[in-house]
Structures are given as structure tokens and as C-alpha cells.
Amino acid sequence: MPNAPYPSADFATALEACLRQVASGATIEACVARYPESMQQALLHALSAAQALRGTPREPGAAFADRLEHRLRGAVAVRSQRAHARWAWLALPSLTAWGRPALAAALVLLVVARTSVGAVQASEGSLPDSPLYAVKTAIEQVNVATAADEPAKLDVRLRQAPQQMSDFLNATRANRPEPMIQRLVARVAETLTLTVDYAMQSQAAGDPEPNRRVRALIRSLKSRLTQATPGSLVAQLQGLVEEQEQRLPALPRPQRPATPPQPPAARPAQ
């Protein structure tokens, strides 16, 4: 590691003065010329290094800045949804395997009673600007929260993700306002993130099956996105889906069946 000898106090004073002057627009040569010859060479090198350093940083491009802002807004929206999901979990008591389906039934009945059977069915295709959308998201949360265990939660989320993608595509086709579509992007990304989290944990524990299933889901989501009208929000969701795909660990190679050793091939007669 290089360590230049510490410059003398005179040199340090001269250097500080020159740095100030150069920053104000003076030339390096003009500043250096005011000091004794014995100091000039070292000053010249130090000031040139400072100038070179000042010229090194790049500036961010406007297109990059916009693109990243768009992406960050999506990430903040996902964070927000996660926080809400976390609170929803805290609101539910710890239940036994029997208690969960019972609670699910009770909650769904409650939702149904407060609306109507027709309303629940109608809510399936609703978008965030519809009053029925709240019914749909409530049912989604209840389904996840009341799943018996983590594999069951994965099953639920694997069913929910395509429906959430449909909502996104419908809203895009219908030219709904961008903030609304952003919410739908965040919803798909949130569900996908949770499935990928679980697939990673399962594979680390020796079970690659969830990884295979999540990969199949991602393939299907990507295929549907390719059929969507191109646009910045579609590109954003594509980016988020690919990001999650990259998080997935590689699948283990299928083991080849052991083959019995083959006898050496007989040499052809000379």
C-alpha cells in the first residue's frame, strides 16, 4: 500500500491555497508559479491528481434516472403491501389444523353475508376502482391466512398469481390510471416474491419440488406478458418477474440411473 511521506506544513498550506484557486478557475501553472521552485514539482503533481480525480465521476443519464425511479416506486409499493400483509397475519390467532378451515369458512360466510353470493362472484373480475375489489382482496388474504401450512399457502398463491396477472392485463387493456396499475404490478410481484421465498427455503431443505412449480408459474406469467401490449408498466412487471426468476436456485440435475459396466468392445480381427 503506498504511503507518501507527509508533506511539510508549508507544502500543505500551499496545496490548500492552490486547490482553492484552481477551484475558482485559476490554472494550475499560474498557482504553482507563486511558490519556490523546490515545491513546484510536487505541487504540480498533487494538483494534477486532484484535477484528474475531479474529472473522473460520471453523471447519471436522464433516461436511467427515470427508469430507476419507476422501478423504485414499484419496489416501495411492494414493501407497502408486505407491511399490510404482515399486519393481517398478526391479526389472526394461532390456530390448529381444524381451526383454520373453520375460521376460513366463518370469514367467507361473513364476507358473503355482508355482500351477497352474487357480489362475491362478481368480485372475481373486479379491478381496484370497483367497490367489489375489496371483497376480492379480503377473500385472497383469508385464503392464504387460513391455509393449513406453508405448502398449502404455496398452493393458494400459485392459484392467485395467474388471477392477479389477469387483473393487471385487464387494467392495462382498459387504460386504467397508472397508479392503479402500479398497485396491480405490486400485487403480482408480492405474491411471486413470497412463492420464490418459499421455493428457496424448500430447496435449501432438500425439496426442489416448489422450485419446479414456481418456475412453471413464472414461465406462464412471462408468456402472458409477451402477449400484452408493450408499455413501461408491462416492462416493469417483466423486470420484476425476471428478478424473481433469477433469485431461484438452479434445480438439481436428475440423477442418471446407474448403468452396469460395459465389457470392452472386442477388437476387430487383424
Place this chain on the structure above:
Amino acid sequence: MTSVDQPATDVAQAIERAKASDEDAFAFLYRLTLRGVYRYVSVRVPTADNAEEVTQEVYMAAVAGLGSLRASNEAGLYAWLYQIARNKAADFLRQRYRRPADPLPDGVVVADGRPSAQDLLEHEVEREQVRHALQQLTPEQREVLLCKYVMDYSNDQTARQVGKNVNAVNQLHHRALASLARLLRDNAYA
């Protein structure tokens, strides 16, 4: 970079709102700090593409770690972001040393009235020499030079960022500049 004159209350409020997942508040803080963070990262990594990649990682990590943000003003926000940027740039360089170097660009397209290809190439070479020389300094020397010449910090701000008093920072600064000059000179003759 602290050149943006933003009222302290705006920043403090935006930080609180961003921590509560307010998109607009986070976008405001992002716009406020992007130039400084990008400039810092661009001095540590070789290409503009790399700088964009690492800057994106910095802000994505910032979103994920908003809960751990304790700052309540602009200086604290920058200190937090630079800490993330320093780690992300170091991670990037470690990974880069483990993989083959990126291919060189095929050529430089230059529009009329812009710097010539020769100028651009020379500037890129000089940029790479400075970056290479910076890598050879001690972490403290490098940090002081980046604070002073890339982030445009005053001596006081630099002292706070590196956790030393102003006199120590001055000594470190002069020694670092002398070392950088010698490295640039040696590399030029190498």
C-alpha cells in the same frame, strides 16, 4: 453531494413518510441523492453500465432497508446511502475479479460538435488510470479523496463521514493526494 439546498424539514418529513412506504416521498429522496450516489459509484467501477447496475442495487437495498434508516436530515441520509454504496461497489468489484473481464466496446460513435473519439478515448484511459490508482490507496485515503473531490464535501463533512477530526483529515488528504499523484505518475511511465 450536498449542493442541493433542500429545507431540512422537507427532508426530515420525506424520510419519515418514505419509511412508511410513501412512494412520492421515496422518489423525492431518490431525486435528491441520485447524482451524488451515482458519481460516487462511477468512480469505483469501470464503466457507465456498471455504475448504473450498482446504483440500482444501492437504491433497491435502500428500499429494503428503510426500516433501519435512523437519519433525520440530509447529511445523515447521504451517510447512510454512501455506506450502502461503498458495500455494493466492493461486492461488485469482488465478483468482477472472479469473472472474465467484459469485452471492450466495438467503437465510439461521435456526433458533430462533440468531443472527438480520440478525446473520449483519452478521457476514458485517464478515468481508468485514476480509478486503478484509487484502488491502490488505503481505504481511509480513498474515502477522504472521494469525499473531497467526488462528493464535494467540506473538511468538516469529510471528518464526520470518516469518523476523524478535521486535522487528521487534512493530513490524510494531503498524504492521499501525494500518493495518488505518485501512483498516476508511476502508472503513466509503466
